[in-house]
Amino acid sequence: MRNGKKNFIIDFDSTFTQVEALDVLAEISLEGHPERKDRIKKIKDITDVGMNGELNLRESLDQRLALLDAHKKDLESLVERLKKQVSKSFKRNKEFFNEHADRIFIISNGFKDFIVPIVSEYHVKPENVFANSFEFDESGKIVGYDRDNALSLNNGKVEQLRKLNLQGDVYVIGDGYTDYEIKVAGLANKFYAFTENVERENILEKADHVTPSLDEFLYINKMNTAISYPKNRINVLLLENVHPRAIEQMKHEGYNVEVYPAGLDEDELCEKIKNVSVLGIRSKTQVTARVLESANRLIAVGAFCIGTNQIDLEACLKKGVAVFNAPFSNTRSVVELAIAEIIALMRKLFDRSTFMHQGKWDKSAKGSFEIRGKSLGIIGYGNIGAQLSVLAESLGLIVYYYDVEEKLALGNARKCHSLQELLSVSDIVTLHVDGRPENKNMFGEEQFNIMRDKAIFLNLSRGHVVDIAALKANIESGKIAGAAIDVFPQEPKSNNEEFISELRTLPNTILSPHIGGSTIEAQENIANFVPNKIMDYINTGSTSNSVNFPNLQLPTLENAHRLIHIHENMPGILARINKVLADHDINIVGQYLKTNEVIGYVITDIDKEYDKEVIKALRNIEHTIKFRVLY
Numbered sequence: 001m002r003n004g005k006k007n008f009i010i011d012f013d014s015t016f017t018q019v020e021a022l023d024v025l026a027e028i029s030l031e032g033h034p035e036r037k038d039r040i041k042k043i044k045d046i047t048d049v050g051m052n053g054e055l056n057l058r059e060s061l062d063q064r065l066a067l068l069d070a071h072k073k074d075l076e077s078l079v080e081r082l083k084k085q086v087s088k089s090f091k092r093n094k095e096f097f098n099e100h101a102d103r104i105f106i107i108s109n110g111f112k113d114f115i116v117p118i119v120s121e122y123h124v125k126p127e128n129v130f131a132n133s134f135e136f137d138e139s140g141k142i143v144g145y146d147r148d149n150a151l152s153l154n155n156g157k158v159e160q161l162r163k164l165n166l167q168g169d170v171y172v173i174g175d176g177y178t179d180y181e182i183k184v185a186g187l188a189n190k191f192y193a194f195t196e197n198v199e200r201e202n203i204l205e206k207a208d209h210v211t212p213s214l215d216e217f218l219y220i221n222k223m224n225t226a227i228s229y230p231k232n233r234i235n236v237l238l239l240e241n242v243h244p245r246a247i248e249q250m251k252h253e254g255y256n257v258e259v260y261p262a263g264l265d266e267d268e269l270c271e272k273i274k275n276v277s278v279l280g281i282r283s284k285t286q287v288t289a290r291v292l293e294s295a296n297r298l299i300a301v302g303a304f305c306i307g308t309n310q311i312d313l314e315a316c317l318k319k320g321v322a323v324f325n326a327p328f329s330n331t332r333s334v335v336e337l338a339i340a341e342i343i344a345l346m347r348k349l350f351d352r353s354t355f356m357h358q359g360k361w362d363k364s365a366k367g368s369f370e371i372r373g374k375s376l377g378i379i380g381y382g383n384i385g386a387q388l389s390v391l392a393e394s395l396g397l398i399v400y401y402y403d404v405e406e407k408l409a410l411g412n413a414r415k416c417h418s419l420q421e422l423l424s425v426s427d428i429v430t431l432h433v434d435g436r437p438e439n440k441n442m443f444g445e446e447q448f449n450i451m452r453d454k455a456i457f458l459n460l461s462r463g464h465v466v467d468i469a470a471l472k473a474n475i476e477s478g479k480i481a482g483a484a485i486d487v488f489p490q491e492p493k494s495n496n497e498e499f500i501s502e503l504r505t506l507p508n509t510i511l512s513p514h515i516g517g518s519t520i521e522a523q524e525n526i527a528n529f530v531p532n533k534i535m536d537y538i539n540t541g542s543t544s545n546s547v548n549f550p551n552l553q554l555p556t557l558e559n560a561h562r563l564i565h566i567h568e569n570m571p572g573i574l575a576r577i578n579k580v581l582a583d584h585d586i587n588i589v590g591q592y593l594k595t596n597e598v599i600g601y602v603i604t605d606i607d608k609e610y611d612k613e614v615i616k617a618l619r620n621i622e623h624t625i626k627f628r629v630l631y
């Protein structure tokens, strides 16, 4: 077999096209037939049994043709439909077919009548198509097929290949048992089980390599020209029960997705993250510098939430890992919960309900108030704080706010110039600050002391911002008349762990398991938003909305290759990149640079034809953190 040349044997049904052609033919030929549904199902079942090697091929063909009741004119419609259903990765790799036209053979147990018109559009030579041919009666009805052709028999592909007596290496790409048989007969160097359209368990185990797309096949054989990296090689690990929409989106993109319902601790994550390219988490999983040390392939982290204090953003930057979150998707949910809790606390609703469940009827107005006309102090006037301000005002609350940054007052909200000022005027105080480390214990005994007597306190931001012992003491003393706490310094990793807190059993204290953003709407919004940001980053290099990378919105790549260079922010790196490009006579089509304190992010679009040595040279520039090429 050896002469250095490579021959490619490609199956047609469910490999070259996404479908089984006879199944599609049945839909056409049985249009209006009284047994249409039943027959189509039977045909599909026979196809599957045959593909698994459990039914004699000739029998399977005979049975299906009898059920089909097809006519020559149906073949025209069939070809039109099949043209639209060529496998996606085949469509984008037309160049491969063109370049290797002499060595590409379609060997199929299907029929030339529809295969040739489809594959010819991909430069496959008609004389390189080996398949059966239909036989028609005078009226054009399909009545049989050429029975002398080995391809209507079991092991027909093997026989056909023997006749071809190909010189050089032989690679077989197909989804069925008959493709595997070629390898068994010793006529192929390798059998690649093609799973872009169907996965047949009994074939997967036997294959030399499972290839979820033609890109993967071309990549491992160093022949990829259509896309730089097969998506199935991008391993995604999604933790903490992210919404199924995220899983669906990432699988649809072609990524290899693993899902885990709870969070992982540092040791577990260090182990799991080794081959992960994209990590998806919510608020529990700590992405520490140590975790990042173990991450050999990580390119992006998606926080399926707002807060990113659980991620060491600086360590991510130093490692060239871009972090994305969903800054708006769950804000409304948090605001609605805060409003509900303010009313519930002002009416002591939870305690009253608990008493009722214990059989105690305590009808009284004592300690119960309307919220109308009361003052609400919002600490942290960001996306949540500002939205709460608008809703609270519409319910008749007088809104005060305090933020460390200059913020525009919405509606009639009044800005306070210090935290003390806000605390001294508010009947209700609610925390909506971000989780930056400086905010640890920002609210403690001193702040509770300044608060009005019998005020209400809410924290739906981050657990570590409140000194829990001080809160407990102030609730017990009656200084704080009610509290709603959704976030805690220590939260259970999963629903199976016990919640331990000093706040348990305190009066008029609503404790909720970090559910501010846990609504179906919010989780679905997040699951739409974050994967798209990550996919955009992987596909184009765009970093818009990244929480740690310099934000660059890039044009779509057309007729060029994109070089993405992430480096430590040192003087002169851009000059060095451009010197390397100039030394290799590269024509730059576009260049974009943005830096922050830690890294420089340079994108260079170049003409498609270039000396590939330049890649090595760019990778070797001192202070390079990560480098990738996109096309």
Ligand SMILES: NC(=O)c1ccc[n+]([C@@H]2O[C@H](COP(=O)([O-])OP(=O)(O)OC[C@H]3O[C@@H](n4cnc5c(N)ncnc54)[C@H](O)[C@@H]3O)[C@@H](O)[C@H]2O)c1
Residues within 6 Å of the ligand: 306, 307, 308, 327, 330, 331, 334, 379, 380, 381, 382, 383, 384, 385, 402, 403, 404, 405, 432, 433, 434, 435, 439, 442, 460, 461, 462, 486, 487, 514, 515, 516, 517, 518
């Ligand atoms: N409970 C939940 O389920 C839930 C859901 C979503 C968000 N969150 C948390 O809510 C908080 C607010 O979210 P956001 O989207 O409004 O964030 P944001 O970044 O838009 O707003 C935070 C605001 O707090 C201000 N701030 C920070 N430290 C401050 C301080 N010490 N004093 C005063 N102001 C300060 C910032 O300047 C900013 O304006 C975050 O901690 C987020 O993680 C919780």
Ligand SMILES: O=C(O)CC[C@@H](O)C(=O)O
Residues within 6 Å of the ligand: 282, 283, 284, 304, 305, 306, 307, 308, 330, 514, 516, 517, 518
């Ligand atoms: O859903 C979560 O785990 C976190 C929700 C919230 O704290 C956020 O930061 O968005």
